[in-house]
Amino acid sequence: MVPVLVAVIGGYLLGSVPVAVLVGRAHGFDPRDVGDRNPGFWNVRERLGWKAAVPVFAGDMLKGTAAGLAGLAAGGGDVLPVYAAVAAAMIGHAWPVFAGGRGGRSILTFAGGFAVICLPAFVLGVVLLVATSLLLRSFAWGTRVAVFSLPALQLAFAPAAYVAGTGALMCLIGLRFGQAALTGRRAGQRAGRGPGRTAGRRAGRRA
Numbered sequence: 001m002v003p004v005l006v007a008v009i010g011g012y013l014l015g016s017v018p019v020a021v022l023v024g025r026a027h028g029f030d031p032r033d034v035g036d037r038n039p040g041f042w043n044v045r046e047r048l049g050w051k052a053a054v055p056v057f058a059g060d061m062l063k064g065t066a067a068g069l070a071g072l073a074a075g076g077g078d079v080l081p082v083y084a085a086v087a088a089a090m091i092g093h094a095w096p097v098f099a100g101g102r103g104g105r106s107i108l109t110f111a112g113g114f115a116v117i118c119l120p121a122f123v124l125g126v127v128l129l130v131a132t133s134l135l136l137r138s139f140a141w142g143t144r145v146a147v148f149s150l151p152a153l154q155l156a157f158a159p160a161a162y163v164a165g166t167g168a169l170m171c172l173i174g175l176r177f178g179q180a181a182l183t184g185r186r187a188g189q190r191a192g193r194g195p196g197r198t199a200g201r202r203a204g205r206r207a
């Protein structure tokens with residue numbers, strides 16, 4: 001029990017490392033104040049380009065992977081501690097203790113953790129990501145299709161109960177999208193008919 005608790009707390013602390021904010025600050029900005037205001041890979045990439053944003057991509061994914069591996073080790077191979085530790089890392093990314101509780105949507109942290117939850121489905125997801133990105137000529141769409149296909153891909157390798165666990169993790173991502181949309185709408189309402197109204201709407205749409 002204690003090792004699992006350590007893995008969960010460690011997962012949360014790991015998830016709380018605000019990689020995008022650190023990379024952004026190194027370049028003189030806070031991703032939470034620009035673009036879609038999400039401290040994640042895409043927002044940093046939009047501002048700095050691929051090369052500078054790669055550490056965010058890798059870092060946010062590794063947070064989930066490391067938490068999942070810690071859960072795996074703590075639970076002696078049992079899958080429940082893996083889910084718990086990945087969930088903790090996702091919560092850390094969304095509400096980071098090291099960044100004033102203003103975090104991201106946890107997509108990449110989820111994806112990194114999913115590699116531990118079900119490696120074969122993760123590999124298929126990567127194949128789907130590459131194929132869809134090339135086909136649609138859009139990495140953003142490739143990511144969406146791949147991430148949202150993961151539960152279906154997992155069904156081929158794991159019982160439905162595990163897939164339900166994955167769905168629960170993805171609900172957290174949905175919650176973060178909902179919160180971002182609400183924040184964008186409120187910003188639009190605050191701006192009223194002023195010039196900020198469009199910006200508020202845009203923030204809600206992007207989020």
Ligand SMILES: O=P(O)(O)OC[C@H](O)CO
Pocket residue numbers: 038039040041042043060103104105106107108109143
């Ligand atoms: O969910 P996040 O915070 O990892 O950010 C999402 C990425 O920007 C998607 O590319």
